[in-house]
Amino acid sequence: MTDPIRLSKRLAEQLGCSRREAELYIEGGWVSVDGQIIEAPFFKVIDQRVELLPGATTTELPPVTLLFHKPSGQPTAADPASAQLQLAQASHWSGDDARLTPRERHFSRQTALLPLESDVSGLVVFSQQREVIRKLADPRDKLEQEYIVEVAGEPEEGGLALLAKGIGHRGRILPKAKASWQNETRLRIVLKAPQAGDLRQLCEAIGLQMLNCRRIRIGRLSMAKLPVGEWRFLGEHERF
Helix, strand or coil: CCCCEEHHHHHHHHHCCCHHHHHHHHHCCCEEECCEECCCCCCEECCCCEEECCCCCCCCCCCCEEEEEECCCCCCCCCHHHHHHHHHHCEECCCCCCCCCCCHHHHCCCEEECCCCCCEEEEEEEECCHHHHHHHHCCCCCCEEEEEEEEECCCCCCHHHHHHHCCEECCEECCCEEEEEEECCEEEEEEECCCCCHHHHHHHHCCCEEEEEEEEEECCEECCCCCCCEEEECCCCCCC
16 A cells, blocks of 8 residues: 655646645645645645646735634634634634635734733734734834723713823723723723733723623724624735
């Protein structure tokens, strides 16, 4: 019996091309094994039928940034392997107008940026693009983040004005926050570079209890209509 070999090696031998060209064909979704599209160059084959689809090109997939509406109760993936699994298990939003076909390569080597706590839902950014990673990870470039916070309790009189000045709570000064009421139980809070627990403590500092929290904007980029548990590509002309 023939020993299994990597699909990229088999394809390179079959086509008489380089191993790198074979990998690009595979990652681009141009190669089938017994009629099934395989996008992993390391996939092992023996005597299966390997075919290159019509129109195949060796164009390398460019790095992408993905926007994910994280559900509450789910931690933000902390490492590339976890990010790949989290995104692969999520659904690609049918309303995405980026006109890109999702490929496995789009999920690999993704960096989670501005992660959310497990009990906070909303917009999370995963990126392979160096310029996006630099901008969102740079401690000097603190983008505004906007949250919708469901609260209970009676707020301290003038409490929202205190949040804008920077209020002390539990022995530390919390970040300045612009807050306004959306309705009787819902606050809109805008601040920069919040740390874990800051939103909850901001509410506690003025006599409120945070029931749930959702991030809806990072910088100029709004989550808009992206459904919970789904992701989309960052558009070519979108900027943070």
